[in-house]
Amino acid sequence: MPKTENTLLPPYPRLGECYRILAKALDTKASNRHVDQLARKGDFDWQLLESLRDELIRVPLGSKSNVQFARFVASAMETLQENYVQLIKTVALDSLTREQALPVLAEHFLAPYLGSFLLQMHKAIPSPPLAQLLDEQRHPVDITLTWLENELEIAPNHLGQQLYPDACGENKNGREAIRRWRQGEQLPELQSIALLHQKLQTQFPARPLLLQAFTEWLIVARALAVLESTASGFIRLRQCVFQQVLSDIPIIDIGVILSLLNIEAAAHKRGLVESGLLLFEQLKRTTEKSRGDQARTRYALDQFRVHLGHHDPKGISTYYLEWLEGRWHVLAGQLDTALLHFELAADLALYRSGQTQKDILREALLLAAYLGKRPLYKRLKHRALVMGLSYLPGGKESVASDHELKLIRDNFTVKFPERGRFVDPVPELSALH
Secondary structure, three states: OOOOOOOOOOOOOOHHHHHHHHHHHHOOOOOOHHHHHHHHHOOOOOOHHHHHHHHHHHHHHHHHOOHHHHHHHHHHHHHHHHHHHHHHHHOOOOOOOHHHHHHHHHHHHHHHHHHHHHHHHHHHOOOOOHHHHOOOOOOHHHHHHHHHHHHOOOOOOOHHHHHOOOOOHHHHHHHHHHHHHHHOOOOOOHHHHHHHHHHHHHHOOOOHHHHHHHHHHHHHHHHHHHHHHHHOOOOOHHHHHHHHHHOOOOOOOHHHHHHHHHHHHOHHHHHHHHHHHHHHHHOOOOOOOOOOHHHHHHHHHHHHHHHHHHHOOOOOOHHHHHHHHHHHHHHOOOHHHHHHHHHHHHHHHOOOOOOHHHHHHHHHHHHHHHOOOHHHHHHHHHHHHHOOOOOOOOOOOOOOOHHHHHHHHHHHHHHOOHHHOOOOOOOOOOOOO
């Protein structure tokens, strides 16, 4: 019985994980329990992602910097999310681990977006030299502070002395903070950046546009430092972004790159893939079955499980086995057991199986509704809405109304018709009507 806790990370980082890293980079996370829950469990509430953009980007950046910058960052994140979800929905990475997928995603997906973001800022507001900001030999915060000193005609490395002339009390703390930022010993917090902006406004009231731009770039510099550190175990992120900027963000088909990598990773288990595809044909929902098919496919499934354990010890492709198990148990009339397999298949396929996610989710939702399992149905539908799989009645207005469940329940026997079930003696189908 499939009760195993899923501890294997999917190859695609979850949206919650992405928002958590972004919030850390911008210093806007505080103690947001929703982003932590999304990072751990996946997408359980379609409404949360938009509210997270408000809570983690628009509101704090608008408060500590300015509304226009906050909207710009939030819009960039929304575009990134839309394209990321589209990639997740269409390109399967069901032969790759997280460790194998991350370097490619960072270099060919994240880096181009970061490069484009920086170029847009560079064209819109006063900016430090991007080549220096992306120089791995210099800390991005130091580059930003040096740029401001140059613009304000302050001697190099003397911003602290300019703003805090007395080396005692608050002034000493201010000087020391700027020194630590320059050296990369400490990152400027969002609140500290806002206070620094106020201090600069007091001394340089005639340069409001420059100071506002500096504040925005200091936030970006902090974010670059965090993202670079996060990615340091598998990629030189700033170098990749610099290459993108130098090339004016060339068009890259990340889908092709990932697909080829996935095919290469699956080369050693070609026989396993072929046997899995054959089983899928034998367990089609609508194909008429012959006497003895139930026993034959049961034996084939058991053999497939053994071979999968041998060729895929990490369980990367286990979602496919659980999907087939769910199909088999539905065709055998064992619906409660089938639902356990479908639930596990849906969990394992998420952020992994490309277009197959939609098919697994659809069948799991149908069965959950047919059996009257409203909590599971709601959880799966939230996920479907996050992934943009809008084939369900009710849309976003109601996640699991009685009317919606009835419509879905009535559709179960259409998708799993009587003619497609095993003809061997089986228990009667039971469901709530």
